[in-house]
Amino acid sequence: MSQLPAVQISALTKSYGNKQVLQGLDLTVPAGTVLSLLGPNGAGKTTTVEILQGLRHRDGGTVSILGEDPGRASRAWRARIGVVSQTSADFKDLTVTEAVGHVARFFSHPADVAKTIDRVGLSDDARTRAARLSGGRRRRLDVALAIIGRPELLFLDEPTTGFDPEARHVFWDLVKDLRTDGTTVLLTTHYLDEAAQLADQVAIILGGRVVEYGTPEALARQAGSQCTVSWIENGVERTEPTTAPTAVIRGLMDRVTGPDGEIPGLRVHTPSLEDHYLELVSHHHTA
Known part of the structure; x- marks a missing residue:
């Protein structure tokens, strides 16, 4: 594995007219x-990713992607990255196997077509035309097209949009496998649980800057140590903020335990990455 960062950005700036x-x-x-980029719409995520992919020019700052400036990168550099964008490639008239096989021909050492199709869970649709795939399965084809070239760096932009819960978990396993194989993954998602599941590091972008960077666990701890215990007592839902949930539950067992030995409606909510993220976004909007 390379000792150099896969992505290195310093003082990156970009304006559209008068808007920075x-x-x-x-x-x-x-x-x-695996790094997850989080931020509300308009925070600068899309612009950042487009600059990293060499699709948009920057105004200032330095960018190194796999050791090269994407603004001047060669075709050989482009073969080292994979992209799953929000817009699907136009392969409607090709079957899944034909589409993946077609893209594989652009690479010197592509992955096996059948194995790649199986890896994204599309073996049953190998002979199905892309136009007939459901939205979620079309998204799986997008992933297959992005990884057939064995990319060193994979960009995933909202990759599980349209996936059912089972498909999301299958996809999560695929991303974990890619990381184990040494692939660097830059994930843009609005699903905070997805970021918590997959990311080694999370970068939260607000107002065109990275305002928080760290592991999902470390950022979740910044939401505070206070939990919320909820239960139903006399038909009414009650809640209690506390830093000692075990003590609260012990007291409830003496007071409201039902005939089955359970506390009705018991829930304990602990601070999460989502809590910290929503707090940051709220403070940014009111600042």
């Missing part, structure tokens, strides 16, 4: 890790 979208953004993604 990126305001000195800094970010490092170590090779072989």
